[in-house]
Amino acid sequence: MKRGNFIFALSLEFIGIFVLVYSYKLGLQKITNPGPGLFPFLLGIFLCLVVLPALFESFKKSTELHPVDKTIDTQALSPFVQLCVVILCLFEFFFLLEILGFVIAIFLFLFGLFWVGNPGRWVFNSLISIGTVLVTYLMFNTLLQVALPLGILK
Amino acid sequence: MFIQSEIILGFQQVIEPMNLLYCFFGVLMGTLVGVLPGIGPTATISLLLPLALIASPLQGIVMLAGIYYGAMYGGSTTSILVNIPGEAASVVTCLDGYAMARQGRAGPALGMAAIGSFIGGTLSLVGLMLLAVPLSKVALGFGPAEYFGLLCIGLLLVLYLSHGSFSKGLTIAVIGLLLGCIGTDETSGKVRFAFGIPELYDGLDVVPMVVGLFGISEVLINLGSRDKRVTVKTSVKNLLPNLEDWKRSAFPILRGSALGFFIGLIPGGGTVLSSFISYALEKKISKHPEEFGKGAIEGVAGPETANNASVGASFIPLFGLGIPSNVVMAILLASLTIHGVTPGPNFIEKNQTFFWAIVASMYIGNIMLLILNLPLVGIWVKILKIPYRLLFPWILLFCMVGAYTVNSRVSDVLTAITFGIFGYLLKKLDYESAPLALGFVLGPMFELSFRQTMSISGGSLGFFLERPVALVAFTLSAVVLISTFFNGIKKIREQVLDDPNSS
């Protein structure tokens, strides 16, 4: 993770410099009559400074190891794949919610997620997904009267 | 000044069955609203304004106050169980509350949160009773300079939240502050850091941000790593706090009540500030600060007490000045208004029976909430026993729908996802996320109150020194700053020069 830390810290440095330039253009004025850029400008400077220790530290070698616990659930899929699918589902929800409506978006969302945890059990996953959609519908549209987008059901 | 007969009359009014029913309905709805992130304002209002208008003023108030309290109680539940804060004030509870849940101690955490909330709420009502009148006059004199002083302390205390590397915590805090700058700068009217995206013109919304940063990222971490972070070892015995827990929580609760009450007087920001300051305080004076963040029960008891205490106090600016601290209070105010009861400096004196009735109902509301929440602890813990592979989709759904319903915008969903991924990265890189939330919330207030003070004083920095309250706040800030600074330099030197094991 040292390389990761380094990349992150370096990115923050660049962001800090960007903030400096952007804020400067917004207008700094004086401390006694601050312009819109003053506060972010100071923050930008501060950010550049405060990232430095992390930047230097990530140069050094590390002998730290992550302790590995016994897993409780047997995993059919590798963690990386699980992670990717989950993130995919999250984005699916975002993109489809208003276009296709919450019923479809949530169903797909849940189905994908349950599949990650229970791969292969199509029927079970589908049933839970549908059931949850129903409960969500009841809770939000009926009980709470909070509007969820209908999408193509309009 | 307070006529005893009025007090008794007030209490008597509340004991009537219909009024109690409204109270109960309020706390029930409130708990639900608090448990579900993002649902808060819209659903509450849609449902309850009509009811509040039909009912008598007392019933309406009692119900709405119940909702407000209930939401405070409910917010801590999800924070502890699944690391999802319902709003900024619940973020602090996630830190140690969720850690306790992971160790199988969800029961005591929830229990202590409920009890602390009860005590905080009750004590602040006592304060309300005794101090409401003088305090509402003082609240008027609390201006931007004073506010700025208090925010200084608050901001500096952010640093005490970091239990890891000092500079990393600081970095995250600064990122939070910068994120708070996104949006329209009210003072100048200019839009900052929006890059032409209309959804950013008002900045990021805190609820989707914390839901993603804490809730979603936690799920991602659990799935993306080989070691499971959620243990399942709860037994019935462990549902309530044990003696050790009580001993450790007693003083934090007392301190939290006092802290929450006084900070809660500040309109808008009271609940968030009080929970953060309580956490920082407890950590600072604890004999074992390294436990904070890993399941120290003081880190739950103190802040939870504080944020419920701040609720009682926030009625003072409401009744005295007509300033609502949040949406529920605003509706409360509106329904009072429609019924012809208006806030103002003489509100309490003019409406004594009414005031006492409200206070009485809040007491009863608190009791109801305690009775409601304690048995629920058992149910919540059972939910935790569901295998994670079945539970996590629901958790994520919760987060996503919650993020959407705040403002009925999909862009908030994207915010949640983004911060979810960002939070995941942070955890992997050994940074922590709590300072980001606090920096984000406090940053704009900090900047605004400074600029307001500069406008008012005509650009004289010495203005701060002329105001006694601000001066006190600054002295305290200076003390904290200097000690933090030296501490921090020491830690950074260790971090950079010596071995990695020292951070």
Next chain:
Amino acid sequence: MKETLKRYRIVLMATLIALFSSFISAQEYPTKPIEWYSPYGTGGPAALAMKLVMDSAAKSLGQPVVMVNAPGAGGTIASARVARAKPDGYSLVMASSGNHGIAMYTVKDLSYTNADFEFIALFGVLEIALFVGPHTPFKTLEEFVAHAKKNPHALKFTTTGVGSGPNFILESLKMQAGGLQIDPVVFKTSPEQRTTVLGGHTHASVVYGGSGGPGDNISQAIEGGGRMLAVTAKKRLEAFPQIPTFAEKGYDISYRGWYGIAAPKGMPKEVSKKLKDAVYKALEDPAVIKGIKSMGFVYEPMHSEEFSKFVKTAEAEIKIIAEKAQIPRE
């Protein structure tokens, strides 16, 4: 040959069905809940007043009416969404002097204009009164202006932002008094506007009100010790006859807060009529009237035609002020 004929028949049937069903749904409007977008949060007086109106209208419409929270960008986000929505009578928005008045001249790249909307009804107006705090010595507008002339930058005036109503009033006053130097100090909410003045942190600001009802901020400010120097109404307010109007004092400050309901342009005639009838009926409901007044609004309802004309005039007036005061677009 037979195939093509069959196809034509199918197309004809489909077209007829489509026409028929849209006719049907227009007849039966509304068949599902109606949504209205609240531009300024859900707890403020305007949102609650509109909710009263819409909930009452829901009774005659026979379908629930749901408030959707869509705040931001000075209320323009809500209007932008509704401008783009289908004009089928199921999406409405609160149209006010903010998002359909000031925003036209203060927001860069606004995605809508007033021509994109059909204005249904106006439900309330807020007059704006200029007031000073109890710690100040001014009893009349003349004293206030004179002091400002002699002491530039001495007086502080609370506003809620560069493009806000209070700032409009301030700029108008400064311009017409011959270029005063009064400094605006920005606070975010209207209770803060009152309390900063009453608490002595700033010298003056404005309050919105006029009905004299319990929620009237003007009454509240007076009770808190504030002194009203002038009001934007054309004639002295019934509820506050002691406050002189700006017109009397020789100033032409016409900006007021107005609040109404709008829908996207292009609704079918039947839908539009049904909606309007329901809203007009709601506006005559005594409970609704009482509620609106108690929030502080002056009850001056306008039906669609009048409201549309009013919006045009209001927009023109705002344009003049915005240009003269050179309020920037962001």
